[in-house]
Amino acid sequence: MLKLSKLTDYAAVIMAQIARDPRRAHTASELSERANLPYPTVGKTLKMLAKAGLVVSRRGSHGGYALARTPEDISASDIIVAIEGPIGMTECSHADGECDLMDVCGVADNWQRVSMAIRTLLDGVTLAHLAQTSPIKLPVHLPIQSVTLSDVRDG
């Protein structure tokens, strides 16, 4: 399924809400009401985003959260990493691979390359893209075919 976790999903929705009105601080309760999500969960999500440096928080009576950077400077990767940690398709995709099957695996290198391609794709998608109501246009036909590849021979 290659799915985002629910919290990441929430995070994207929340970030988009802030991005659409970036001047002022948004409180967790305000955002939770607007997104129709339970307050404690939204609060938790915002804390994670703040810890990752994607939003800045302000305590106290006129407090709330605001974007730390412009929507153009926050990527989908940033949001995903903030909630889920490093992006990678396999255990060994990111540093200090835990996998003790390295020797017999035989597909590690290539999965890593695929991971990297996905990561690059997600780097190119910004919060500004996500937040806009008109759909963004990503190329549906990526030029994987045009890349130099040698074929496996059987036997």
Added chain:
Amino acid sequence: MLKLSKLTDYAAVIMAQIARDPRRAHTASELSERANLPYPTVGKTLKMLAKAGLVVSRRGSHGGYALARTPEDISASDIIVAIEGPIGMTECSHADGECDLMDVCGVADNWQRVSMAIRTLLDGVTLAHLAQTSPIKLPVHLPIQSVTLSDVRDG
């Protein structure tokens, strides 16, 4: 983390093993031994792959599994879908979206486009690619930037 499940990871390893010697049938126990993975798990994985039509099985004393198609005609998507079900980043990425937040979500369309781009990328990676020991070359700089995008205006 956008990670593959362990079973999907195993599936890729197993498929690659078969792809490197596609002429004969491979038994589950043989593959499990070669991959250094527990037999019951490998058996389960192979059953799922067979059910998805990626491998054909043959029972009996000279039985085992073989690829249903050439390695060039089996994609990474195929393998992922066989084990994990439809690829999609969000709940609503694939048909009959369960999400009751459609109205307030505001990012659904764009996530779906991102999902589609990833799916296309994975469609372009074949088992032949995964199986080859020399690393494949995927473009690290995908042309997302060159795509027409309108910006979000604040206000």
Added chain:
DNA sequence: TGATATAGGACTATTTTAGTCCTGTTTGAC
């Protein structure tokens, strides 16, 4: 000083995933 709001972390519950096992069926060899 009190109300508002975030910070941090502990905790529980739920869901998903992994892994195992049992019983049945097919195939080939003797």
Added chain:
DNA sequence: GTCAAACAGGACTAAAATAGTCCTATATCA
């Protein structure tokens, strides 16, 4: 015809990841 090898299918358990809640502390402003 019988036996052993090997897959089919599904039930079940265990483990891990995720989601969600709550409590206490701290900062800010009026």
